Amino acid sequence: MQGVRLGGYAVVLALAAGSVAVGAGQDVAPSPGSADRPSYVGFYVGQSAQNRLVHIVSRWSASRQESYLVGLVYGTRVARWGALDWEVEGQLARHTGMQRHGEVNGVLVARWTRFPWDRWLDTRAAFGEGLSWATQEPRIEPRGDKDDDEDSAQLLNYLLLEIEGKPPGRDWSGFVRIHHRSGVFGLFSGVRGGSNFVGAGVRRYFRPCRAQKPPV
Secondary structure (H helix, E strand, O other), rough: OHHHHHHHHHHHHHHHHOOOOOOOOOOOOOOOOOOOOOOEEEOOOOEEOOOHHHHHHHHOOOOOEEEEEEEEEEEHHHHHEOOEEEEEEEEEEEEOOOOOOOEOOOOOOOOOOOOOOOOOOOOEEEEEEEEEOOOOOOOOOOOOOOOOOOOOOOEEEEEEEEEEEEEEOOEEEEEHHHHHHHHOOOOOOOOOEEEEEEEEEEEEEOOOOOOOOOOO
């Protein structure tokens, strides 16, 4: 039940954060995936889940533990294939609770921008893959049930899964995200453990500056 409540709270927070932009104006602009909004900044918070990633995704449940993170992100679109945006995202995160260290991540993100209900709720789904570097070896990542002597490593694989929602035409959105670090079954330094954080945040899109023609 705790896992169900965790997922429910995250969804409510994300949708509420996205809806704060409703009163920002009356005109409906193109969705943030359109050509005039290629960059964004964001902020999110998360709590560690002891479950494996596949169980969080398939069952949408998580057993929480007292480890938290706060993250700042900056991203920009680098390519577009139809409704699929390709972005690069940089992240800075700070961990508190059971572990206290910093984290720097670089991610390539594929973001699907088209859903049938976008006229009512502009929705996007994203998958990201990259690298994660921690300022020290994270305490919660080793899996003691596999190997009591196992350690984590500062450099590991990073993966994100995200659902985003916002009122159509607004610059602000809310999202829920899974923040995942792992050794990919031993590919990184022999590490077989990892960590998952389930969280929610807000994002602000920016239009690029356009050069104006001088008056004739």
